[in-house]
Amino acid sequence: MTMPTPDTIVAISTPRGYSGIGVVRMSGPDSLPILTQIFMPTAADGFNDRTAVHGKLVDRDGRILDDGIAVFMRGPGSYTGEDVVEISLHGSPVILDAAVGLILASGARMAQRGEFTRRAFLNGKLDLLQAEAVVDLIESKTEGAAREARLRLDKGMSSRIANIASTLKDILAELEAHMDFDEDDENPAPDPESRLAALISEFTALQRSVDSSRMHRDGIRVVIAGKPNVGKSTLFNTLMGSNRVIVTPYPGTTRDPVDDFLVLNGMGFLLCDTAGMRQEPDPIEREGIFRTQQRIDNADIAIVVLDGSAPLDQEDEKVLCTCREKASITVLNKADLGLVIDPGHPLLQSTAIPISAKTGFGIQDLEEQLRMTGSARFSSDAGSLLSSWCVQPLASAEQHVKAVLDGLHTRSMAPEIIALELKKALEYLEEITGERADDGILDRIFERFCIGK
């Protein structure tokens, strides 16, 4: 792992544009010396650790560029663990750029994306999962997503991985202690089987959490499916509250899947309108239907739309069958024309909701059902979620633990091999917390950050 470079970095930490206040941040050993060169405190007592100081930003010729407030935070008791300086100035890009220019001229260099947080990570201020939670928090589009990221930042996840790791370390230590003794020693052989078996269910729970994490961040994927002309696009527009997609009386109107982000009571959904599915499509429609099928496969929830004003037919049955394995909600659309399908029809998975996408009738019921089905899809323990890059190391760690369990079960594994397998499992877990993460993983995570974070 690369060690933190001892240079001093600078960046504007607030968005570019015109704002009340803008913040320029430095981190590194020269932060304070540079500050004293460019910022003249109004009062005589200068800069004390963690104390706001009013003063003037001055250039090399002594010209005053702005007045502002500077705070010096001495490392390691700072966000990055290094000496940090923040200068709040008037929020004009011209002034903020000028301040950065002065700081660069004094020997600092521009920070890369996420470099402040990267340094915080390298200095042990937060681990990799927390660093990732920081960027998820900043990017969160819903209250729910923000809450979940905030919980992760407060350590939820890392401690669960750490708990698994510490169980493995205990077992490893017992095993190694035992290996140092002779066979006939009174020291009994350790029996870690039940503890390892408990870890397997923890692995399963963690893997489930990966899905929840994605749903929080990107929204729950909801696909609207049905045969042509049942009103899928009309429903999409009604739920979105806009005329986003084309609606016509002609079957086969929608060709490409269209996605849009929908927020219901703080819960985010990625809603997808699709091409109608039918048996004998033309070549263009065939490609559209292929894409519909892909979206259905990848969706967390399917809304199956039926034309409730006409009897069920084979095409409807086909769609219902396609969505059988999924969490799905069936709606009987065009209820304004009079329903001929019974909402309790045996072919329907659960009770169907009568709606009219055209008049808005029943839409509230549908939204309520969406929220309920959405909540049910989330892993129950929010704040202990993992993102998708963790899947691989997690699965590998689990595999090694399973190998040990198999070995113990059949009594076919030498203690040395067991120890080796446990160490491998530990290495994968340390990849997740960042104790052993290589630069590639770090780059991938910090790439998502903005400059100044």
Ligand SMILES: Nc1nc2c(c(=O)[nH]1)N(C=O)[C@@H](CNc1ccc(C(=O)N[C@@H](CCC(=O)O)C(=O)O)cc1)CN2
């Ligand atoms: N002005 C400002 N606001 C900010 C940040 C910041 O860096 N500057 N943050 C960040 O981007 C977030 C807050 N996170 C922070 C986390 C730790 C420390 C810090 O100084 N930690 C020290 C001391 C802890 C203490 O005394 O309470 C440490 O961990 O040793 C600062 C900010 C959001 N708001």
Ligand SMILES: Nc1nc2c(ncn2[C@@H]2O[C@H](COP(=O)(O)OP(=O)(O)OP(=O)(O)O)[C@@H](O)[C@H]2O)c(=O)[nH]1
């Ligand atoms: N009376 C009534 N008509 C509706 C309702 N919903 C949709 N329609 C009409 O049904 C026709 C088809 O609607 P679309 O939303 O384009 O149907 P679709 O399922 O997206 O069709 P494809 O894209 O071809 O698969 C249009 O003429 C709509 O105005 C409804 O609730 N009541």
Ligand SMILES: [Mg+2]
């Ligand atoms: Mg359509």
